[in-house]
Amino acid sequence: MSRDKLAGQILGMIPLFHRKLLKKYKSSELKRTEFLLLNNLMMADGLPMNVYGEKLCISKPNLTKLVHELVDKQWVKKEKNEEDKRVTRIYLTKRGREFLEAQYRRMKEQVIASTEKLTDEEVETLVVNFESIHHIFMKLDDMYDE
Numbered sequence: 001m002s003r004d005k006l007a008g009q010i011l012g013m014i015p016l017f018h019r020k021l022l023k024k025y026k027s028s029e030l031k032r033t034e035f036l037l038l039n040n041l042m043m044a045d046g047l048p049m050n051v052y053g054e055k056l057c058i059s060k061p062n063l064t065k066l067v068h069e070l071v072d073k074q075w076v077k078k079e080k081n082e083e084d085k086r087v088t089r090i091y092l093t094k095r096g097r098e099f100l101e102a103q104y105r106r107m108k109e110q111v112i113a114s115t116e117k118l119t120d121e122e123v124e125t126l127v128v129n130f131e132s133i134h135h136i137f138m139k140l141d142d143m144y145d146e
Contacts, residue, residue, distance in 0.1 A: 021114045030103060033058065033066055038075060038100045041092040048087045049078075075099055 030038075036056050053063040067090055070076035075096030081087035092100070115123060 021111045029099075033062075034070060034075075035100075035103065037063075037066060037070065038092065038096060041076065041090065042097065042100055046089050046091050048081070049090055052090065070096070 033056070037052060037058075040052050040055060049063060049067060050060070052058075053060060056063075058066065067076060067078060071078060073096075074093055077091050077093050079089050079091065081089060115126075118126075
């Protein structure tokens with residue numbers, strides 16, 4: 001299979017995940033970009049702000065505004081780097097982690113409800129295939145290398 005075809009298939013799956021599995025999930029408390037940043041902080045906490053901005057394709061001014069909003073909600077804290085005061089690191093707070101975990105639980109419930117139409121065999125097939133995909137994608141995970 002060509003890498004071009006693979007890229008097309010991956011990009012085609014992204015909207016399908018949302019449309020088929022999370023279409024009813026809504027949160028008045030959480031914007032999409034907030035979720036993406038919090039999720040990245042959950043995976044790799046305490047990196048410089050610019051690392052998250054680059055990985056999420058968020059401009060520096062927009063990231064600064066987003067981080068300030070999350071600090072106001074007490075989900076994130078900022079700290080200046082001791083060695084280089086120009087560098088600001090961001091961390092997920094306990095409150096932010098608890099909030100994100102609650103959102104994950106709600107999303108998980110939505111995915112479970114969305115897959116009720118599937119047979120046990122179809123669910124098992126998806127589990128095996130997603131485990132394989134996860135394993136392969138972890139080889140590509142250089143997202144948090146500084």
